[in-house]
Amino acid sequence: MTKLAAALQERFATWALRTGAPEATPIVLSQRRVYVLPTRAGLVFAIALLTMLLGAINYNLSLGHALVFLLAGLGIVAILHTFRNLAGISITTGRAEPVFVGEIAHFALILHNPRHEERRLIRVSLPGGSEASIDLPPGGGAEARLGQPALRRGWLALPRVTLDTRYPLGLIRTWSYAAPAMHCLVYPQPAAAAPPLPTSGGAAGGRMQGSRGSEDFAGLRGHQPADPPRHVAWKNAARQDTSAQLMTKLFVGAGAEILWLDWDMTPDTLPVETRLSILARWVLDAADGGLAWGLRLPATNLAPASGDSHLHACLKALALHEAG
Amino acid sequence: MKQASPPLDAIQSWWLLGTSAIAVLPLTPHLPYWLSAGAATVLVLRAWLVWSRRPSPSRWLLVLAVVAGMAGVLVQYRTLFGQNPGVALLVTLLALKQLETGARRDGMAVVLLCYFLVLTTFFYSQSIPNAAALLAAVVVATAALASLTDSRLSPVRLLKLAGLMLAQATPFLLILFVLFPRVNGPLWGLPRDAYSALTGLSDSMSPGSIGQLSLSDAIAFRAKFRDALPPRDQLYWRGPVLTLFDGQTWRPARFTVGGDLPYTRSGVSVDAVPGDKGSDYEVTLEPHNKNWLFALELPITLPADSVIASDYQLLTRTRIVQRMRYALRSQTGLAAGEAESPRVLALATTLPNRSNPRTLALGQGWRARHADSAAILREALAFFVRQRLIYTLAPPLLGDDSVDEFLFDTRQGFCEHFSGAFVFAMRAAGVPARVVTGYQGGEINPVDGYLTVRQSDAHAWAEVWLPDRGWMRIDPTAASFPRRIELNLAAAVPAGDPLPFMLRADWSWLRDLRYRWDAVTNDWNQWVLGYNPQRQRDLLARLGMRSPDWQRMTTLLAVLSGTLLLGLTLWALRQKRRIDPAQALWLRATGRLARRGLPRRPWEGPRDYAHRIAAARPDLSAAIAEIADLYGRVRYGRIAQIDALRRRIAAFKP
Numbered sequence: 001m002t003k004l005a006a007a008l009q010e011r012f013a014t015w016a017l018r019t020g021a022p023e024a025t026p027i028v029l030s031q032r033r034v035y036v037l038p039t040r041a042g043l044v045f046a047i048a049l050l051t052m053l054l055g056a057i058n059y060n061l062s063l064g065h066a067l068v069f070l071l072a073g074l075g076i077v078a079i080l081h082t083f084r085n086l087a088g089i090s091i092t093t094g095r096a097e098p099v100f101v102g103e104i105a106h107f108a109l110i111l112h113n114p115r116h117e118e119r120r121l122i123r124v125s126l127p128g129g130s131e132a133s134i135d136l137p138p139g140g141g142a143e144a145r146l147g148q149p150a151l152r153r154g155w156l157a158l159p160r161v162t163l164d165t166r167y168p169l170g171l172i173r174t175w176s177y178a179a180p181a182m183h184c185l186v187y188p189q190p191a192a193a194a195p196p197l198p199t200s201g202g203a204a205g206g207r208m209q210g211s212r213g214s215e216d217f218a219g220l221r222g223h224q225p226a227d228p229p230r231h232v233a234w235k236n237a238a239r240q241d242t243s244a245q246l247m248t249k250l251f252v253g254a255g256a257e258i259l260w261l262d263w264d265m266t267p268d269t270l271p272v273e274t275r276l277s278i279l280a281r282w283v284l285d286a287a288d289g290g291l292a293w294g295l296r297l298p299a300t301n302l303a304p305a306s307g308d309s310h311l312h313a314c315l316k317a318l319a320l321h322e323a324g
Numbered sequence: 325m326k327q328a329s330p331p332l333d334a335i336q337s338w339w340l341l342g343t344s345a346i347a348v349l350p351l352t353p354h355l356p357y358w359l360s361a362g363a364a365t366v367l368v369l370r371a372w373l374v375w376s377r378r379p380s381p382s383r384w385l386l387v388l389a390v391v392a393g394m395a396g397v398l399v400q401y402r403t404l405f406g407q408n409p410g411v412a413l414l415v416t417l418l419a420l421k422q423l424e425t426g427a428r429r430d431g432m433a434v435v436l437l438c439y440f441l442v443l444t445t446f447f448y449s450q451s452i453p454n455a456a457a458l459l460a461a462v463v464v465a466t467a468a469l470a471s472l473t474d475s476r477l478s479p480v481r482l483l484k485l486a487g488l489m490l491a492q493a494t495p496f497l498l499i500l501f502v503l504f505p506r507v508n509g510p511l512w513g514l515p516r517d518a519y520s521a522l523t524g525l526s527d528s529m530s531p532g533s534i535g536q537l538s539l540s541d542a543i544a545f546r547a548k549f550r551d552a553l554p555p556r557d558q559l560y561w562r563g564p565v566l567t568l569f570d571g572q573t574w575r576p577a578r579f580t581v582g583g584d585l586p587y588t589r590s591g592v593s594v595d596a597v598p599g600d601k602g603s604d605y606e607v608t609l610e611p612h613n614k615n616w617l618f619a620l621e622l623p624i625t626l627p628a629d630s631v632i633a634s635d636y637q638l639l640t641r642t643r644i645v646q647r648m649r650y651a652l653r654s655q656t657g658l659a660a661g662e663a664e665s666p667r668v669l670a671l672a673t674t675l676p677n678r679s680n681p682r683t684l685a686l687g688q689g690w691r692a693r694h695a696d697s698a699a700i701l702r703e704a705l706a707f708f709v710r711q712r713l714i715y716t717l718a719p720p721l722l723g724d725d726s727v728d729e730f731l732f733d734t735r736q737g738f739c740e741h742f743s744g745a746f747v748f749a750m751r752a753a754g755v756p757a758r759v760v761t762g763y764q765g766g767e768i769n770p771v772d773g774y775l776t777v778r779q780s781d782a783h784a785w786a787e788v789w790l791p792d793r794g795w796m797r798i799d800p801t802a803a804s805f806p807r808r809i810e811l812n813l814a815a816a817v818p819a820g821d822p823l824p825f826m827l828r829a830d831w832s833w834l835r836d837l838r839y840r841w842d843a844v845t846n847d848w849n850q851w852v853l854g855y856n857p858q859r860q861r862d863l864l865a866r867l868g869m870r871s872p873d874w875q876r877m878t879t880l881l882a883v884l885s886g887t888l889l890l891g892l893t894l895w896a897l898r899q900k901r902r903i904d905p906a907q908a909l910w911l912r913a914t915g916r917l918a919r920r921g922l923p924r925r926p927w928e929g930p931r932d933y934a935h936r937i938a939a940a941r942p943d944l945s946a947a948i949a950e951i952a953d954l955y956g957r958v959r960y961g962r963i964a965q966i967d968a969l970r971r972r973i974a975a976f977k978p
Contacts, residue, residue, distance in 0.1 A: 031897055041432050048436045052443050057507050059407075060646045061446045062853045063455055067462070069500035071439060073493025074466065076889065081489065084896035121474055168485055169466075170432075170473040 013160060013177050022157070022181035026112070027091040029163065034087045034176045036079055042171035045075060075171060082172040085119050085165045089136070094143055096158070096184035098312065098319075100280075104147040105184040107158045112141040121167040126159050150186040153276065153319045158182040187315040190284055191277035197285045198265055220247045221303055258304045259286055259293040261314075276318050283318070287311040297321055329427035335475040337374045339468040339482075340425060340434045341367060344418055346461045347438040350445045350454070351411060356400050359412055362393070366419040373423075380423050389420050411444045431472045438465040450853050452845065463487055495888050503864075503881040505874035506857045524612030525761055525782060527564045529574040531722055531730075534761070535738040538717060540779035543610055544763055545618060546846055547775045550604040554620065556765060558656035560785065560797060561618040561777060563762035565635040567671050571679040572726065574744060574759050577671050579633040585624065586634050587660030587794075602655040608850060609648045615640050618762060618777075620654035621797060627652050634668065635758070636660065636795075647854050661794035664756075669789060672756035680727040680748060687752020697790050700753045705803050708746065711735060715742075715805045739801045743784040746800035756789035760797070771843035906958040906966055909973050913951055920978050930955050944978055951976060 016033065017023075038046065049068055056064025094108030113119050113136035124144040125131035132144040150156050164175035220233055223246035233247040261282050266275040279295070286293040287306070294304035295314045299322060302314055332340070345367055352360040366389075373380065380386075393416035394404065401409040418437045425431055442458050442465070466486035471477070477485070524544060526533065545561075553559075566574035602624055609617060617630055617638040626632060627650035630640050640648075675684070686707070690700045714736040722729045727745045730737045737745075743759050750757035764783035766775040785799040851859070864872035869880070914924045914933070922940060924933045934952035938945030954969040 041429070044432065045436065048439065052440065055443060056446075059447065060508070060856075061443070061450065062855055063446045063450045063458075064443050065504070065506075066497060066501055066852070067439070067443055067446075067458075069504065070462065070490065070493055070497040072500065073496030074489055076496055077489045077492045077892070080492075080892050080896040083893075087897060120477075167473055168470050168489070170428075170469070 013162075017160065017177050017179055022179045025092045025180050027178045027180055029087055029089045029091070029176045029178070031083070031087045034083060034174050036083055036172060036174045039166060039171060039173045042075070042078075042173075045071075045171050049075070074169075078169045078171045081168050082165060082174045085167050086122065086163060086174045086176060088114060089119070089122065089163070090114065091161075091163075091178050091180055093158075093180050093182040096182060098185035098187055098315070099150050100187045101150055101153050101189035103150055105150045105156050105186065107146045107148065107182055107184060109144045109146065109161065109180065109182075110141050111136055111144060111163075113137065113139065115139070119165075119167075122163060122165050125162050125164070127162075128159070148184075150184070153186045153188045153273075153321075155183040155320075156186045158184070185316060185319055187319045188273065188276040188280045190281040191274065194278040194281040195266075197282050197289070198259070198261070220249060221305065222246075223248045259291055260296055260304070261286065261293055262296040263298055264296075272321075276321055280315060280318050283311060283314045329429040331427055332425060332431055332472075333475055334374055334377070336428070336431055336468075336471050337370075337425065339471040339475075340431055341371055341374065341422065343438050343461070343465045343468040344422060344434060346464050347441040348415055348418065350457060350461075351415060351441060351448075354408070354448050355412060355415060356396075358396060359393075359400075359415060362396075363415055363419040366422060370422040380426060383424075386420055386424055389423075390416070393417075393420065407447055411441075411447070414441055414444060428472050432469070435465050435469045435472070438468075452848055463490060466490060492892065496885065499881060499884045499888065501855070502860070503877050503884065505877050506855070506860050508857055524610075524614065524779070525563050527566075527576055527614065529566055529740050529744065529759060529761055529784060530572055531719070531726055531737070531741055531744070534740045534782050534784055535717055535719070537782045538738070538780045542779045543842075544612075544777045544779050544781065545607050545609040547605050547607045547766065547777065548773065549775065550606075552603075553768065553775065554603050554656045557802070558620075559765050559775075560621045560656075560760075560783075560799075561763040561766075562621045562636065562638075562760060563616055563618055564760075565633075565637050565787070566759040566761060567635065567668075568674075569676060569744075569748065571676040571724070576637075577635070577668075579635050579637070581631045581633045581639060583626065583631055585626070585632060586636065587622065587658070602653045604651070604653045606649060606651040608846075608854065609644060609650070611645050611647055613643050613645055615643050617644075617648075617650060619652055620656060622658045622660055623652050623654045624658065625653045634665075647849055649850075649854060649858075659794050659796065661789065662792070664789060664794065669756045672758050672789060673751050673754060675748065675751050680725045682725075682728040682732055683745065683749050684752045686731075687749045687754075690749075690753040697755045697788075700750070700755055701788060701790070701798070704746065704749055704753070705798070705800070707749075708742075708800050708804050713737065713742070713804050715739075715801065739784045742800040742804065743786045746786045746798065750786070750788055758787050760785055760787050764799075769839050769842050769846070771839050772846060774843070774846055776842060776846075906955060906969060909966075909969055910951075910955045910959075913948075913973050913976055916976065916978050917948075922978075941978070947972070947976055 016035070049071055052064065052071075053068045055061070056068055090112045092110045092112065094110045096105060096107045099105045109124060111122060111124070111134065116138045118138050119136040121133055122136060122144075123131055123133045124146060126146050126148055128148055130147040132146060134142045134144050136142050146158075146161070148156065148159065158180060161178045161180065162175055163178060164173055166173050220236070223232060231249050233249050236247050261279055263275065263279070266278045268275075270278075279297075283293070283295065287308075287310075290306065292304050292306040293310075293314075295302040295317060297317060300317045302310070302317060348360075348363055348367075355363075372378075394413065397409050397412045397416065398404055400412070403409055404413065414437060418434065418441065421430065421434055421437065425434060439462070442461050445454070445458055463483065463486050466489065467479070467482040470482050470485055525537065564576055567577035568575045603620065605620070607618065617627065617640060619638050622636060623632070623638060626638070630638055630650070632638055690703050694700050694703065711731060712735065713731075715738070716736050717738060719730075719736045719738055719741060720734045722734065726741075727748045730741045731745050731749075747757040747759050761782070761784045763777045763781040764785070765781050766777040768774075769776050783801070785797060785801065787795050788798050789795050860877075861872050864877070869876060910930070917937060918924070920941075922937055928936070930952035934945075934948045937948045951969070951972050954965055954972060958966050958969050
């Protein structure tokens with residue numbers, strides 16, 4: 001029975017989101033996509049009112065009639081208040097920090113309240129059960145963080161979001177669905193038992209020595225805000241059109257080893273995912289050790305560098321590696 | 325949507341506790357003492373548990389308490405069904421539910437029980453103050469309901485929210501109240517104990533019974549006369565007629581009833597009193613749990629659904645347990661019963677054996693002196709005046725021969741003494757006579773013109789049958805104390821006798837206030853409490869609805885509710901798009917330029933736009949540059965310059 005109900009609910013949600021998912025943000029919950037039904041408490045309330053009406057008729061209690069009618073009016077007003085609490089909210093997407101497989105991906109949705117009155121107890125939830133309950137100040141917004149387990153590497157799309165509220169009386173539930181286009185990057189899970197980081201000599205010439213001193217130029221890559229300004233390739237920038245991207249000069253430190261982490265260094269007898277996990281582990285170990293490294297994948301080459309942004313670039317490359 | 329109901333927090337528990345206390349309090353006068361005390365104990369216990377954050381008592385203890393409560397109710401009322409046991413059970417349940425409330429769902433049950441208890445309070449009183457008190461209780465219960473959803477709101481905000489929502493619900497209340505098709509209850513048999521608390525005249529009279537009633541200010545009925553009020557000494561409102569006497573108590577005889585007026589049938593035409601067309605009036609009778617109506621002597625039309633007994637008493641088929649309106653016409657001078665049946669006359673001369681020998685001898689003496697009943701009547705009235713009887717609300721207690729003692733020894737009595745003694749004496753003289761009880765007089769409320777008749781106007785008088793006249797009203801009290809009839813009770817009894825509050829003369833401003841309050845109460849009774857199917861049809865017909873039936877009412881109800889709902893929905897969806905006044909001015913300027921073919925592009929800021937305009941229309945360059953500059957300043961802080969901007973834009977005519 002519950003299975004049937006769940007299936008029906010799923011069908012309804014698909015129909016309700018007829019604009020097709022994902023939707024472009026900001027998503028405004030217009031009144032046409034806000035649905036209203038009484039809660040169980042609301043049904044009990046209605047039954048109680050009917051009983052009271054019968055009593056009032058039976059004993060000819062005029063004020064009993066009045067009480068029942070007042071409470072019936074209260075029920076109707078509750079519909080409007082609950083509806084009004086949800087309708088008109090606009091949703092934009094916030095950040096979704098990359099996570100590793102096996103962790104919980106957190107999606108931040110920003111709900112904005114255009115009205116000059118507070119909205120309370122907006123519940124935002126995912127089919128998986130993650131939910132957040134937030135209040136929206138007048139004319140302001142608030143962030144709802146939703147967790148979704150990251151099971152596979154790559155882009156994890158935010159599933160359909162349900163927004164609902166029972167405020168103020170709990171007799172009525174209004175809800176709406178939204179499918180904002182939002183993705184969280186999922187890195188491969190770092191292998192728990194990986195071969196040691198190939199830092200010293202040996203196998204397949206994975207290691208190269210920085211040839212000369214500390215200021216040895218090793219290449220250019222796109223500028224990232226965290227790069228020190230003195231490493232910006234200013235001459236390069238001056239030569240080119242203003243619209244071109246700034247480049248950052250890469251240097252190889254004195255005595256620092258340039259480590260190439262190569263797809264081919266992982267045993268090719270292992271499945272692709274495991275090999276990616278091993279590379280992820282290596283990349284993390286290299287970053288931990290303060291090394292500079294390059295990553296060579298069948299389709300991608302990342303020039304040797306160090307630092308957080310390089311780490312994330314490498315992990316992203318691993319996450320998006322095309323299987324097969 | 326299946327979720328375990330979340331547990332209640334302390335704030336919610338306090339709300340539920342408070343609303344329960346407010347709901348139970350107005351019922352305590354109507355509950356057995358042990359139940360009030362028990363409910364109070366349980367609420368205090370719950371408060372202590374919440375305050376000290378202790379868990380609720382175990383479930384078997386609660387089951388035990390419920391069983392004990394039900395047993396108590398059963399012992400008290402000997403049944404579990406009916407109005408009073410029902411209320412008692414609801415209170416028991418509410419109190420014990422408090423101890424069981426752990427989850428929000430239980431909280432919902434408590435709130436609903438409170439709404440129910442508010443409804444049951446209307447069994448006992450539907451007065452304006454009571455309604456106001458219970459409205460407050462409903463606001464608190466609704467705030468408690470809201471706290472179940474969001475207990476973080478402060479009590480003031482919760483109360484405000486509940487008040488706002490109930491205020492918004494009021495239009496629905498009005499529409500539904502006026503238009504919801506009314507049905508006359510009861511839908512099923514009422515329990516026997518309903519309406520046991522109502523007071524009024526009883527169908528027997530013994531010394532002291534009417535005197536007790538006379539201390540009450542309670543309203544017996546109100547009457548609205550279409551034309552002028554009949555003279556005050558004709559305002560005899562006929563109630564139970566008492567023919568049988570056992571030496572102590574007067575009781576009604578068995579009579580026959582019918583739908584025709586017995587006195588028209590007996591040959592006396594209704595316009596026997598020349599020049600008296602009769603008085604049309606409408607009576608709003610307070611419920612008294614008996615099946616008689618009151619009418620001015622004597623009615624010449626019968627109200628709907630009523631019958632008249634052979635002793636001229638108006639009766640309904642069912643007991644009057646709710647306020648009732650009826651219209652009729654009376655002729656105060658009408659005499660009736662010339663052709664009274666011998667059986668009735670025989671009953672009206674019967675006396676108990678060996679009772680009141682002195683009065684018996686007195687009456688037999690009159691009969692010996694006069695052959696004519698009218699002469700006996702005159703003699704008797706003269707005797708009553710001669711005896712210097714004293715009219716008092718506090719007569720001394722009387723023994724077995726109460727008539728003798730009243731007439732010859734104590735000589736102090738109230739109208740039941742006077743009328744009883746008079747009828748006894750007339751019967752002793754062989755003249756058919758009977759006691760009539762009812763109300764005499766009444767008081768015109770100057771505010772709304774209704775004649776208000778109170779329990780303190782209860783009266784008893786005599787009716788004597790003369791062969792050529794039929795039944796004739798004789799008021800021995802009036803014969804001895806004319807002021808009782810001409811003025812009122814207060815004028816007739818000696819100063820110092822206890823008097824009902826409303827009859828005291830020295831509080832005239834207070835009485836004015838009472839008149840106003842009575843008028844408001846009467847409107848309330850007529851239009852709110854007495855809003856029944858009949859009144860609903862009348863009102864709708866007066867509002868212009870032709871032949872109001874339930875289909876039309878339902879249609880109108882749906883239309884009005886729909887309109888109201890639409891209005892409220894628009895309110896609900898209103899998104900205040902408050903446009904900044906500076907922006908509005910700027911939009912006006914750019915709108916004028918757009919009509920000249922120079923619309924502002926969406927990405928253009930004021931400065932860029934002004935540059936472009938200046939290039940395209942050099943004649944406007946100075947004006948638009950100034951406007952753009954001012955707009956920028958006003959928009960980003962210098963609100964004071966908005967008047968300058970307004971002037972510039974008003975003068976800006978591209």
